[in-house]
Amino acid sequence: RRMGVVAAAFWAHRDLGSHVEGMAISSTKPKIWPDDIVERLGAVGEVLFNALHRRRADLKLQHAYDEIRNLKDHLEAENITLREEIKVSFKDDELIGKSHMFQTALHQVEQVASTDSTVLILGETGTGKGLIARRIHRLSLRRDRPLVTVNCAALPATLIESELFGHEKGAFTGAIERKIGRFELADGGTIFLDEVGDLPLELQAKLLRVLQDHEFERLGSSTTRTVDTRVISATNRDLDMLIEKRAFRADLYYRLGVFPIRIPSLCERRDDIPLLVWFFITHLQTRLGKAFKTVPPRVMDALVSYDWPGNIRELRNIVERAMILSPGSKLELDEAFPGRHRTI
Template identity: 55%
Template sequence: MAHPIKQFLADSELLLNAVGEGIYGFDLDGNAVFINPAAERMTGWKAKHLLGKNIHKYHHHSHADGSDYPAEECNIYNTMRDGIERKITHEVFWRQDGTSFPVEYTSTPVHKDGKLIGAVAVFRDVSQQRETDQALRDALKTVQQLTEKLQAENTYLQAEINEGWADSGLVGKTDCFKQMLSQIELVGQTDSTVLILGENGTGKEVIARNLHQLSARCHSPLVKVNCAAFTASLLESELFGYEKGAFTGANETRKGRFELAHKGTLFLDEVGELPLEAQSKLLRVLQEREFERVGGNQTIAVDIRIIAATNQNLLKMVEQGKFRMDLYYRLNVFPIEVPALRQRIEDIPALAKSILHQLNQKLHKQVEGINNRSLDKLMRYNWPGNIRELQNILEREMILSTGKILHIKQNFNISKNVPNITKVPLAEIEKRYILEVLSECRWRIGGEQGAAQILGMPDSTLRSRMKKLNISRN
């Protein structure tokens, strides 16, 4: 007499053989009493090989990672024991050729006259579904990464677009200026590290931007870091980024400037202001070109070009123990010295013309030029604040002007013999100028009407210069 579960399945054999899902029928001893053609196709095991046998050891003996899957833990066999239906989505079946495939299956108890007589397992191969799901997850991850990159690049792009002096710093015909241009053209097309040296306001950032545009990395971002604007701890998270939960306030994972500059250029402005602790961490990344985010343990490799700039004598700082020698030589691969504006007075007419063009767009004016008397006044001034000071003066004068020809009304401490002024120590000239601006601003440093904005520098940089020049309010 046929086993009850076998007879039960035989009554529906035509239907069960026609479906696309694999079907196994088991008696209470766990032996296979029915196997449909779909199950044979998916597993490679023919019915004649498995009928009457405990087939767990044939197709269900191991987990996906190859670890042992004891029969007493098998979800299908447990249904035969307790009569509870189970739906499983995270296991694999093994084929006759030794390969496996992911399955989703339902293990359903079969009762007759209120008595449990066996179980039926209905399964399907979900390989294609898993591949599609993984491809979708990979695509979504790629989209997310591209979105983050575009957002980050857009932030820096907007900063570059909003910069009012994109080209004005590279205007001139004096020998010292043309020599600098030739250096920029030579090194700009390479990946060499460049150290830009020059006083405040000489246009070091403009040079960095042009070096980037001349390089093969011009279609990737130029990311700027103002090294004077952060403490050692904050600089680390700015440069390397941080993981969610790395510290109080880290509510999401954030990429650092190194990561944002991947395939592009990282501009380290005011690198001489780096504290020694930050210098050590920066050196390691420059040497290895890899780092970990703050609070993370995953090593991130980057492909970047380094451009650094400073108004300080780094070699002297090395001798004083304020700047690491190994970092100095790592940065000083190709130094470019930017001449001060007093060294290129003859370039002032061309510079002023370029600046007026920029200001006409910014201020919606139509100023055509500067009268000769005003131009002469500009060329007899010593310009301790360099091009940035010239920009600020022309902008203030244009705001006040209503005509097409600009008349400079501001009074300068002008000497008829400019070369004699250069005999005064530069630090003393800078100190006098800062004191004059601070006095006009009633010693207000920050804000829209503060001295830092007039001088064209961050608040932190002005405070640093005041400390260095021993400037304090009496």
């Protein structure tokens, strides 16, 4: 007014996201704005506000679509894992063994399961590391959320990276669809990194970052995501030796190995062998359509004194083979059994 303004029109408008907008006219004296102008401005205002309103609704819809697409991806991926899980859970996961060494390992499993600690399972091939990982998840507070497994040895580095962290469409040749990584799938649950000793060096740094900060990016994306995933890993490799050879990062080892559990090899717990032999016989006989009544002492002795480089997996295979080849209800070992010469 001091500057001689007698009439003004205001147009306030802020970013689409925030809801500040408005149109106003004002004057120092009444009736400065002619009625038809006021009316026309009103009409213009209405058109503008309607347009803004529509634009905002479009954006909201777009956002909702994105969210639905995200959830759909997630559900699909989760569905696949659940299907895998169901297949697994129908498989027997009993852990057999009364020996002191094995019981000590089982006791450690029970102690650590309900904490959220990172667990490293160490043991030779076929000692049951996979079963132990599942047992830890089942006994944990995360048991109703998924247990997602990644085999770190089976795939080349880029593929493992996309398995672990996911990728955006077009992130690399062959990435025709967006894919959710296993860390995201295991959010709220557990991820089991099997054969972690074989994880390529370039991925070890990325894994370390998830362990430390719970952060990662999908391949081909710059959006940082966070997850709440418990990590259980396993290896049959000698990690100390790998560290010495600079094939495994020491800092990652310390992170993974907060709570190491060593599963004894079968020859360290030979007293469990008869129990395991009968466990496998009982389990396999229905499927094989054959009943076994006895395992002759010389056969059991041969099984107990053999060194079992392939541990329980090898024992199971040998028992299955012997069951198939034995003519009667007595378990016999065939020529092919490598430990046969010792006592038979």
